Amino acid sequence: MNKNYNFAIYSNDQAGILNRITAVFSRVNLNIEALSVCESEQNGVFRHSVQVHCDHATAFRLSKQLERQIEVIRAAFQADDEMIQQEVALYKIASKSMLEQTLTEQIIHRHHARVLSMNSQFTVIEKTGQRHESQALFDDLSVVGVLEFVRSGPVSISKPMNAEAMSHDMSVFKQNATCDADHQVDV
Amino acid sequence: MKTASMISDNMTMHEKKAMPAVENLTGSHAIIKCLLAEGVSTIFGYPGGAIMPTYDALMDYEKQLKHILVRHEQGAVHAAQGYARASGEVGVCIATSGPGATNLITGIADAYLDSTPLVCITGQVFAHLLGSDAFQEIDILDISIPVTKWNFKVTQADEIPAALAKAFYIAKSGRPGPVLIDITKNAQVESLDFVYQACQFLSSYEPSPRPNQLALAQAASLINAAKKPMVVFGQGILLGGAEAEFLAFAERTGIPLASTVLGLSAIPTNHPQYVGMLGMHGNYAPNRLTNECDVLIAIGMRFDDRVTSNLEFYAKQAQVIHFEIDPSEINKNVHADVAVVGDVKQTLPELIKQLKQNAHPLWRAQFHELHQIEQQKIIQHDLNPSTAAINMAEVIDGLNALHENPIVVTDVGQHQMVACRYAAFEQSRSLITSGGLGTMGFCLPAAIGAKLACPDRPVVGIVGDGGVQMTIQELGVLMQQQLAVKVIILNNQFLGMVRQWQELYFDKRYASTEMCNPNFGMIADGYGIANQQVTAREDLAPALKTMMDHPGAYVLEVVVAQQDNVFPIITPGASVADMCLEASNSNQQEAKTDE
The missing domain is CATH 3.30.70.1150 (ACT-like. Chain A, domain 2)
Structure with missing residues (x-):
């Protein structure tokens, strides 16, 4: 089901990083509904807030593609009602x-x-x-x-009960985030 | 501001042993010194206005750094790819701004899809001219964003060492990929206090995640309990240098092993557990049995659509275990029941400790049975045709018969699939081909790069009459560098793979696929390269022998059957289990999706 997803993308400060981020969305022909960039709570780390309308599977895949970018530290996403x-x-x-x-x-x-x-x-x-x-x-x-x-377009912040899901702890490496923990089977 | 964060990453995290003395150098000399510090000995390129200062500096380092002048920048980047794929080192190419830079893009895209470590250096106009539409100014940074693992514009000389250190680290670590560094002309001519420190850490980048022990235990338990397990492996094994670990894993478990195109040669073709190639033109048994196995173990591969065909019908019955270094590949195309994220060189040994010895004789017999069907219906005919015209497969088989253990470099099309199906590989990194992007014109320059990386191994390029004409100018490099690259042109006077699709899926309407070709022998003569044309079967084996025995470069044109098709084939949109062994079979099926 399509709905608005809000990405919080934390990146290093490098010229051109915004183009790298938007290219991930435009590649799958998604229009960015709202966008804002500001320095985050952490010095030298920028937060790109991007809102797109898509389904959850696409949002998940995009978050992984975003985290694949070298200068992106973390890319989390949440639906409108979680923000x-x-x-x-x-x-x-x-x-x-x-x-x-x-x-x-x-x-x-x-x-x-x-x-x-x-x-x-x-x-x-x-x-x-x-x-x-x-x-x-x-x-x-x-x-x-x-x-x-x-x-301005919406600026979003995660609701308190979702603090874990949208951890802002930069010391947690991006690749350890979800992948291998998410899909385990009982053997 | 941008360099501040970059340099701080490098400076703070480095081991500060053996700090070299600071030298005052121009940016151009600094570029060369960085390459030498990274152990680069060969680069490929083409000069032009914005990169001229760096070319001038190259002359001072001719003994340490060999520059190969190509005939088109696309040749430079494919040669760097061939070099990287054959050696496992980072390939380096260099070009000027504007058209020089844009001509690299196809090869960079190819390297991006095939995870090839490259550092591409482009010249750029003076920093003060940026954005003014200056002569040969193009924003190569933005153009290359979707096809580079990382890119960076250097506008002042003192940014050069940190930028190149980071470029090499990113290109070769984790899942490798191409990096582009764009360097303005003023940065090349200005001077800096040069000191080089290799990059070993970036705070925003985890190249090789630590394997999850729980996932490993679950994987081991699934594999130990499996009755019909099957391994599908890809280039991750070669990129991770994990051939020995993979072999140990294979021989402990006795599981049948099937390769993707890019995984070929990770295990010898004659290994008893090797069951062939996956995918659209792969082997019958591994494709069919993908949909019968109970546990599918994917190792260092990314479930490309040419491997999986229709995902809705792909291995739905199986529990899938995915060993992969790039977290973005997990669950991208195929759901992984267990995902082990990490470098297979580390994860496989940890896995092996938990595995039971096994052999799976009955299950392997199923592969053997299906292989016998393919042998009778396809391979037999391909290798011993009743027709007068030579088949492509006979040429590859003739090459195998010489037992020279060459590096086989292919272009893209029918000949590529035939080479992948029939070439016998004894040693790792023996096949270099354009997989993900499918770039025609790849073969000749990539073969040049492979030969420079491995001068002691025979290098045989296998190319079609279409593809060879896309980069045929690189014969000039063979001439100038006296490189003993053997080029086999399989000439069917058609764009064969497109023609095959037209025959099967477009009502035999052969739109723009028939080619009027030049005399390839005369072209080779023009470059002073020994050559021969073969049209009769009895001349093939002696010609191959002559080619391999010849001390220098050689062009062997083999005129092959015009309307031959590559079989088996999985009709686009069909299931891997519905692989067709013959045309009548595949004709009955409509292509369900446009490819």
Whole structure:
């Protein structure tokens, strides 16, 4: 069954590593739905968060292909429902709609959004939440006119009960992770 | 920033014994010094603008480092592959930027699929010109990402030693593979304080995982209890240098042994337990009995689709044990009931300790019975045809009869399958062929590399009339280097394997497979290479003898049957158990998938 899988790919800091990572996905014709890169909790180690829509078997195979890359330290993946996710959305509207219509203020208030920046011409509104929440605000604001809209894509972190599955312990070598322990038979 | 992490890996983890003195050198000289420090004695390449400083430095080291000038960069990388496959060492090739670099790609891809250790060095435009579409600037780093185990761009001279140290370590360790190092021209001409330390550790890379003792015990227990066990082995045995360990394992268990194309010669062909080659054009018994065995023991192989055919019908009845160094291969194509991840050179001896002596006479008799059927229906005819035209198999058989124990290097196509089926191997690393990528044009340059790696062994290239014309310019290397490579052109004036498929699966519509060929003898004459053409059966054996006895290079063209097919065959999409022994049989089956 296809669903959204979120990969947490830890790599060394080397020019071109992002292309190596995305090539693993594009090779099997998967579109990356969301991507963010940042330095991880460990100095000099980068975390690439990649979301793709695929089945579990594909996600498993991709994680192994990712870990095969020399500069990748670890590649773990989890489905959406095993993660806590959040994204930031920014909306640019004409300031006059703020000044002339109380509706705009009501919308912002109702969605628990906030005004990030405002001048005589335009106002930027920020909303942090899940995809459906930022979409709902967009739909409501469309009535007064949205000049520009951007969302970060989800950033995800594993739920506490899955800490073992998504071990961040870099001292655990990647190859020892799952392979030979996963599939043993009773003899 | 990028070099900081790289150097720290190397510097912190190294044994710091015998620190060599620091020398001030140009980047170009540093490149050569790195190669020498890694024990490289032969490299293959082609000069051009962006690599000229390094070629200039090469002249100062002519005695220590032999450079073989090829005629096309594809020849350089295939020759480096042939060198690596014959010797077990890292093959090295060198080319300029732009077209020089892109011409390497086919060979790099071939090495990637066949796990061949290569270090490819390409020149690059000056660092300040990167991204400006400068003359012969191409982003070879990005182009080579999907086909390299690792790659790196060097933009300043002081990055050279660490980059090359890491390149050699990655290329040869674990599951070997090709590495590309792109070096800008300024890095070659600038100077650095040179000190070389071999790389032995990278924090993000575990080349050879420690075997899991529980998995080993489970494997041993399954093997000991098996009534119909079968071993399918691949190149992992050769790459791990585990031929002796494999032989010991085989003889303790008495299990029948079947090889993949790349595993051939890991055990002598005449070993009593050896039951032949797997796959589409492999032998009848091991393919059929793959679907009858109770325990399938895969050793250093990756269940390529040419071996398994349709996975839905592959060994479903069997418990599968997979010995493999690359964790990404476990459960990729075939589910492993027990997976032993590690180097077979380490895992097999630990396994043997837990195994009982066995012989499996009844089970082996089943292989013998099926082999007799193949012998009667196929082999007999292939080796003693009633037709006037010579068969490819007769040529290979004639070569076997000379008992010269050659390294056989093949191209890709019918002749390749016939060579793999019929060549007799006495010694390890005696077959060099393009397996995964199936690269036509591989044979001639790879044979050159093999001969340079093993000058004391006869090297025989077996190539079709199609493939030889893809890299025929490398005859120039045979001429210039006076290399005693023997080239047998099996000329059927067709792209034979494609023609066979057209006959079997495309209604005999022979689209673009018939070839109008040049006079190969005159071409060889042009390069000053001794040659002979054989058209009659009675001339074949003497011609082979003449070829092998000739002290130098030799081109032997054998005109073979035009419309001969390689049998048996597993129809694409069928089960391995449905291997066809004759055309009428295979014609009845529709190809179920487009290959």
